[in-house]
Amino acid sequence: MLKGKVHKYGANVNTDAIIPARYLNVSEPTELAKHCMEDIDTEFVKRVKPGDIIIAITNFGCGSSREHAPLAIKASGISCIIAKSFARIFFRNAINIGLSLLESAEAPDNIKTGDIVEVNLAAGKIKNLTNGLVFTAKPYPDFMAGIIAANGLIEYTKKRLAAK
Amino acid sequence: MTLIEKILAAHTGQKKVNPGEFINASVDLILANDITAPIAIREFQRFGIEKVFDPKKVVMVADHFAPNKDINAAEQSKIMRDFCSRRGIIHFDVGEMGIEHVLLPEKGLILPGDVVIGADSHTCTYGPLGAFASGMGSTDIAAAMATGDIWLKVPPTIEFVYHGNTGKWVGGKDLILYTIGQIGVDGALYTAMEFTGEAIDALSMDGRFTIANMAIEAGAKAGIFRVDQKTLDYIKPRSKRPYTIYEPDKDAEYARVIEYDVTNLEPQVSLPHSPANTRPVSQVGNIMIDQAVIGSCTNGRLEDLNLAAQVLKDKKVHAKTRCIIIPGSQEVYLDALRKGLIEIFIQAGAAVSTPTCGPCLGGYMGVLAAGERCISTTNRNFVGRMGSPQSEVYLANPAVAAASAVMGRIASPEEVVKN
């Protein structure tokens, strides 16, 4: 069960906004987290607390393939991201590194910055504690659920390699 | 099956694959660069194995911040260089490198029917070779380096048909900017875009690479073209291994077919801060610019430099504008030199750089200050993409960028080159 305060963004938040390329000359997650969301929200880094949740509209994480983007978000303390849709590469990257994403058509329109949201990942239940509304996230395909259950792609692949 | 489905089926050993199906496909080539490789290497090391599945099917290119722009960038390049040399992995370093998506096709590393994955979103650039090529993240690449395969969800295919013949200053860049303007930055999310029609047949390979390059800007997983004589002529002197040409079935099922008549299409410009914010150059208005950049994996090929040179010949870059021209690879650079293009650029007052991604992602070699405006032949005009979050990027083709450099404001090549 996750619980945290909401930071809400709009549609098409791109990976340059999540972590600008000028900081990509390093790859340590904690270094990257210092500049997370900087170009669209200079206060994010100061405001974010461990466990907080990002809400976005559609196509979150579009743009580059930089895994630095989900790494920066994860290292900043964000526990999960809820949006109507995610960009394809960002979705893979987040699942692969163990950052939880939830797709919901209704939740983003009914949650705002500052709300407190509770998420039951296993059940795909999203509850806005501020207004009491409850939403169900789209379930993961079995295949992806396997990667999540293994704790990310590397552990999942380790098992495959061992079985070979 | 569509072209993409046929290629994917052949890499799973299945007779048929269907859109939406999860598959494990074998890969013919894996790519990473000086930004994405260090994370892939760190993750790969968690497997505790020494060897990659096949060092001749892994390529790493130092292009984003190389030649190293600072100490941190130098450390990242070094991690990649050491990893490659220990394992015999193909590695292109300063002196032999180019921007990965210009370089790999040139080197004959990608051939028709291949499945290529790269830790770079613009890996989709290789579609004109009749290959499935898709960008993903570093951890995916780490796993594929160990196993030689990759999990994929088979994408539905949208066919984009371009009717008519385009005018002199209209090329691949304009077709793709126009398309993204029509469908939006998520208009092809999770799908494969297949490009067909007379206007596509008439395009050079360079023009087709430009289109495929920006498929990701519409959210697509891949962009693909059917192999024709131009593809074969391109591959012939470069290929060193056998390949397979696939054709879509007559009854292939497309998710959608979108048709455009591009006969009267003008050169297109994408205004800040989205590639979908497109309009014809004549309707952009009076926009003064501080800098023009011609290069990148979108428009850093010989045809692009040729177009820029046609505009810049015997002209001068405007006194208040900086023009930076970056050939996409050493081969492009050398060809441009032999054809006299580099001299035209320098005479016009442009700066010519060694191949690098450089300013395209705000790395170096032309970073923007707050309040500055740049017209660029690159593929993204997001907030802060080329420097300060208070700067602006306008996307256009190389002839428009060159004409704008001369006029000091966004301009059509017709204003500069009078016939």
Ligand code: SF4
């Ligand atoms: S030129 Fe630009 S878009 Fe292309 S690979 Fe380099 S940074 Fe990415």
